[in-house]
Amino acid sequence: MSELQRLKGLLPPENQSWVFVEAAAAIEPPLITLEEIGRDEVEIQIDLEQWEFLAQDHRNMLFWHEVGRIQDDSIPRDGWEMAALAIGLGGAIGELWVQDGLLLLMALGLSGFAGYRLYLKNNSEKKLQDAISADERAIDLACRFGYSVPNAYKSLGGALKELVEKTRKKKKRSFYEDRLEALRKSASKARAEMAQQEGSAESLTSENVYG
Numbered sequence: 382m383s384e385l386q387r388l389k390g391l392l393p394p395e396n397q398s399w400v401f402v403e404a405a406a407a408i409e410p411p412l413i414t415l416e417e418i419g420r421d422e423v424e425i426q427i428d429l430e431q432w433e434f435l436a437q438d439h440r441n442m443l444f445w446h447e448v449g450r451i452q453d454d455s456i457p458r459d460g461w462e463m464a465a466l467a468i469g470l471g472g473a474i475g476e477l478w479v480q481d482g483l484l485l486l487m488a489l490g491l492s493g494f495a496g497y498r499l500y501l502k503n504n505s506e507k508k509l510q511d512a513i514s515a516d517e518r519a520i521d522l523a524c525r526f527g528y529s530v531p532n533a534y535k536s537l538g539g540a541l542k543e544l545v546e547k548t549r550k551k552k553k554r555s556f557y558e559d560r561l562e563a564l565r566k567s568a569s570k571a572r573a574e575m576a577q578q579e580g581s582a583e584s585l586t587s588e589n590v591y592g
Contacts, residue, residue: 384432384433388402388425388444389402391448391522393522399421399422399423400423402424403426403427404428405427405428411428412431412544413425413432413447415447415450425444425447435540435543438532438539439539441523441536442523445523446512446515446519448518449517449518449521450512450518453515455515509560516564517567520533520537520567523536523537534564537564538561538568542561545557
């Protein structure tokens, strides 16, 4: 079984008909990314050359992170906002010339909406919160596929640590570090909840959930 076929088997049933897994074809692609390929169809693209150096558990968790992004509807969309911003600004300048107040307001409204969408898309805090939410989804998916809660946290933590170690760009490395810190807090909370349910912390203290 090829790696792509194996990963397709890790898709939850509700995603199997419209989410596809393919090898990345771009030059120097990211390790794993998402792309909308049609109406209601999404492709998870993987750079197999980088991918093969990761442990299988780490691959699984990074894959489920992307599935989590799909389930959260946080897939990067086409950059229509820049085109809309340019059209709106161009229209506003034109309407200033012909002095049509209604069309000027419409052009300014289009520019404002496109500018706001660009702000949201490039807002680092929102990107981080989307990633943290997808990490939580990945933990849930791992448990659906047979991982214990501690092992799911351990595997995702190990994957994020590996990305931190391999990333040279400071901003991107800091992004992974922030995700890892959020995962640690989530793991601590999960550990406490499980210990409370079982009436004892002894069942979990022996396992390192951080990888």
